[in-house]
Amino acid sequence: MSLEFQAEIAPLFEPFALRSLSLANRVVMAPMTRGFSPSGVPGKDVAGYYARRADCGLIITEGVGVDHPAALGGSGVDGDNAPHMYGRCALEGWRAVVDTVHAAGGKIMPQLWHQGVMREMGTGPHPEVETVRPSGVWGPLDRTAMVTPEYLSNVAAKPGRAMTDEEVVDVIEGFARSARYAMDVGFDGIAIHGAHGYMVDDFLWDGTNSRTDRWGGDHIGRAAFAVELVKAIRREIGLEPVINFRFSQWKQQDVRARLAETPGQLGEILGPIADAGVDIFDGSQRYFDKAEFEGSSLNLAGWAKKLTGKAAQTVGGVGLSSGVYDSKRTGGSDAARENIANVAQRLARGEFDLVGVGRAIMHDPAWVGRVQRGEELLPFAEASRFVLT
Template identity: 50%
Template sequence: MNTSTHSNSPSVEPLFEPLRIGSLTLPNRIVMAPMTRSFSPNGVPGENVAEYYSRRAKNQVGLIITEGTVIDHPAASGDANVPYFYGEAALKGWAKTVEAVHQAGGIIFPQLWHVGTERKVGSEPNPASLPVGPSGVTAQGEKVNEPLSITEIQLIVEAYATAAAEAKRIGFDGIEIHGAHGYLIDQFFWEGTNKRTDEYGGDMIKRTRFAVEIIEACRKAVGPDYPIVLRISQWKSTDYTAKLAATPELLAEFLAPLSAAGVDVFHCSTRRFWEPEFEGSDLNLAGWVKKLTGKPSITVGSVGLSNEFTSLFTEGKGASHANLDELLERLEKQEFDLVAVGRALLNDPEWVTKVREQRFNELGEFQAESLRKLY
């Protein structure tokens, strides 16, 4: 990825075309990627959270997807400062956030989340609750609990559906279900963490059953036209080289039941959006998912940064802003439909406005310091 800007660069116009999803029309193709911020003490998002999201809405972000916000289950979270999506105080805080974003002309979805066995034993906010997962094992193979019972699985499915209904009730414009990065839903997808021999385990299609039930329950709770996004990834937070589906054929097999269950948009998380997903094709993960399902997809992964995002944590590096030519070319070819921007937008709330006005020289260099404040 080079960082120069040329006079013959492709037009930024493809980024600013509207897109219809269900009953919703997004004004442009730029999405604020969900990023855990841990600025909600006791799970309650305050004024600072509302201001943080509305600041991006004022600056033309087409769709805001909130940080991961946990469903009503005692083991859903491993951090007392991650927001809840249940309880009167947290939902009031989210209602104020929605109102602030809408007043600024924005569109916002919550990301519904359960961390599963990624949660450390004894962690807040419920230290007595053990982590849960399909087989009670972590990605490293350590046993931390018994496998979830069918009854417990059904309760978690219901908790997702309740969260979806609450999202609609308090005015959110749609929802995203977090099925990526080695968290609970992904632990069911992944054969390394799902050793079950019942209807929730087995081959790749059987391992989608838990997610399918969640999507169907959410769909029933919100009705036919309310947008549902599913975030998926090949990589895990514990293994960047992981491949859930090693071939396009396996990916098609994996996606079919999820698509049929009621997903409107697939949010395809990669570390570097420009990398091809499989040999023999330039398509990235979002490109393959759109091709295989016919549904809109969101690409994400170091958009607008000169370094891919994980080096920002591991090496404490900053990143200068990157040339957007390749992104624009792929979008123009309709390889994917939407572009999620994370760290670049964290660093500069005006990123979208500056890109639209082609003020590329004003895009600030990303600093890891931006992760430590809520602005």
């Protein structure tokens, strides 16, 4: 690769500091669930997997189940082998992961996760426990969903009931406990999964939240669950650790879904969440270079930063020529150069502060170093087991 290209992508390798977090560069390994933690306990292979990618400025782990019995479940990679953040064995495993990543010079946060309506009843660490849904529904059943027909009939179409107020609070407290456990074992901050149709997003989206109590209503009302969750986590971990909050417009239930049709509506959602204690908004979209609202080139992360004044992280096909859930086989260096230069230029303009890279780094642990040194990138081929969370 040319010296001109290296100059273009230089903003990716500038340091970043916020609260107690100090990063060597702006590249963040995006969370990708793999299902390699038997009984929820990460082992030496998980530690090695993340340590090999320690030259990222920050690693955000795969989705990690919080301390709530209905947090995890499924017949795929997100079932019994998804990791969780509670219990002596799991926490010892995570301490080893953190220590190994730190020894390699990296920084790492767990992505705290509750599957919400997406959980399959009768599976996971607690198969006897009922799946919890904010309003008892999985979401619209007549839209394009990224799930199988079997899942639609066996999970989505199954009737449910609205969560009680006590059940809502129990989930919030489970997130807070797991955040404290994560800090106790040495993580460098907390990432919250608030996107893609899982529990936090289930409260944000009107397709899964039709409540009329304090957890529902309009955009502001539907954000109340996320607000209280962030406050609870902040109380547990203190003021210095960074909280990263992932959100999205699209859902697994409906790729065309939108939390907000206008910047004003998005501000109503994100503003209270920012005030509750979020430091970085991770705007998840299929293509990072897609404008979010008409009349502006800003992407989803860019709008989050503009509306809240908080730091923002972009993600979506960085280093590739296609977005998530499109073709998993794409070009190598020629296709990637323009893409990487584009995201670096937008970073330099201040549209966002951090750049999430998923499939490219999953595919090649040395991706960050290759890009920085201007080396040829490996042709991308689909990995056998991963799910973008």
